[in-house]
Amino acid sequence: MGDGISSRHAEFCLERFAFMDSVSPDSSLESSNTSRDIEKLPSEPWFHSDTDTKGELRALIARLITSEKPSQPVVNPQDVFLYPKGMCAIGTLARQLVPASTHDSEAVVFGWPYGSTPKCVRVSGFERFTFLNQGTSEELDELESSLASGRVIACLFCEIPSNPKCATPDLHRIRRLADQYQFVVVCDETIGTFVNVDVLPYVDVVVTSLTKVFSGACNVMGGSVVLNASSPFYAALKAKLSYIYEDLVFPLDASVLLQNSRDFETRVQRANTNALAIANFLNAQVSISHVNYPTMVASAPLYERYRRSDGGYGSLVSFVFNNADSAVRFYDALDLCKGPSFGTNFTLVLPYSQLAHAFELDWAESQGLAKHIIRISVGLEDKDVLIEKFGQALQEVERLEESLEKGTTSSQDLMA
Structure with missing residues (x-):
């Protein structure tokens, strides 16, 4: 859940469909290309590598998300991972957070996020899933009590503020619990935005749907994951995400996204x-x-x-x-x-x-x-x-x- 391609990417592929082979685990669904006349293959609608464009996007996000707190390091653009959609970012991250041990394999979603987030996390491969949908101190009390009694969780997802209730989680308390009981804290700040909220000091990972305010024009999709270099999980998360990372952001989408984000x-x-x-x-x-x-x-x-x-x-x-x-x-x-x-x-x-x-x-x-x-x-x-x-x-x-x-x-x- 959460993966796919953008409409621009789909149009690009459709124009070249006759030159494509399809591959599937089910051989009955496979098909071969119907044209091998390479001279008729449309040229790419861009004139340079998109490395610079995506580098600018990473640098902009890194600058904006860097904490105001003097004790916090400046975010390195290399700790920003770009994805075709916000849900792609959440889905990819959630799958990498599934531990090998079934004993530790539980994800918690805290508060009332966008409706697809708990669904996406739930199907990512965890043995257990808990939705603390009220996002209250009482729910944190219950979580803390169960952790003290031996419960182990792998990660906790939250939003700041939540969608659509506009509630804010107690990130200070969640951070203390995460440090004590060793779980990853993931925060989606799409509604809050990099401009308004400073959350990186309290979480291990920040996820964002760049489709929303970052773009503003409602004509392109994108998502990002930013790792906190001060997190105790930083090295492991960086290694996992880097190992499986594929740059699937379509070049024309990256260009539009960068242009839209200028202001x-x-x-x-x-x-x-x-x-x-x-x-x-x-x-x-x-x-x-x-x-x-x-x-x-x-x-x-x-x-x-x-x-x-x-x-x-x-x-x-x-x-x-x-x-x-x-x-x-x-x-x-x-x-x-x-x-x-x-x-x-x-x-x-x-x-x-x-x-x-x-x-x-x-x-x-x-x-x-x-x-x-x-x-x-x-x-x-x-x-x-x-x-x-x-x-x-x-x-x-x-x-x-x-x-x-x-x-x-x-x-x-x-x-x-």
Whole structure:
């Protein structure tokens, strides 16, 4: 799970499909090329090696992720591994963390990450898998108690902040437990971004979906793994990842990704400002039960511990209406782009559970994720224009709720 090729790479292959042989463990699925006329083979759509491009990407990521703490070393670009997608990075790393001993073969996912992360880790080959989906101190208490009683785990995955609840894990405590009980800590900072959060001192590995805010343009995919050179696991992880590493990032994808990332830091700061304004606006609405944003959730003090001196709170906001019908009306009325992904330069709205947990809605809700939660990836548009659009959609909610209160709403009105 998590592997594959990009659409650019697929188009490149399709143009050359007639010259290709397919290979499969099942010989009945194999096929031979239908053309051997090499003169008709299309030339590559690039004019140089992509080594420099990928070197620039590694150097940029290394610079941005380097900790502000004077005691921490500058990250070496050679400790940055590039992958075709964020899930490729997570999947590859998880498979390398599976130990030889079944006694040690357990992975823990802490907090509520993007829905595919626990699924990806679960199928990576571990004998046991534990999902501590609330990300609370009580769950860490339980984990610590079991570790003290002899339980052994290989690794713990977490996000900062989590998607879509915007909760922050206690990385200080997790680090202490990892040092005491010898497990690898992996943190996905895609939502937080290199610009906003400083997590490397507390984790062994940082994973990122470069598809999201790093690119912003929503026209390329990519992922990265960064190793902490101060980690007790550094030498072993570097050897494992280097040994199996294949550069599968398509050259044209790397070029687009680098071009898109040129103004990454500026875009993050603008998105921070817009998202904070939207979160505050939504938080003042009586029709909304609660808003999830790093400044507004119970773990807000923890986020401050990892926020960089010039960092903000990110571009992702989620919220829940008091009434599920209000959520439907708001979503339908909101004049903004709708769809998955986040971190785009334009604002993107998603009925999160309906997509990420489409086949497990009841279970997700039993764990605290409302079926009608709405996630907003706030973009770079004018802040006042965004607030006006949100306000217009909320007026529709107001009308609906007034008619519901009066008992004058029909089923047809709810579907309108």
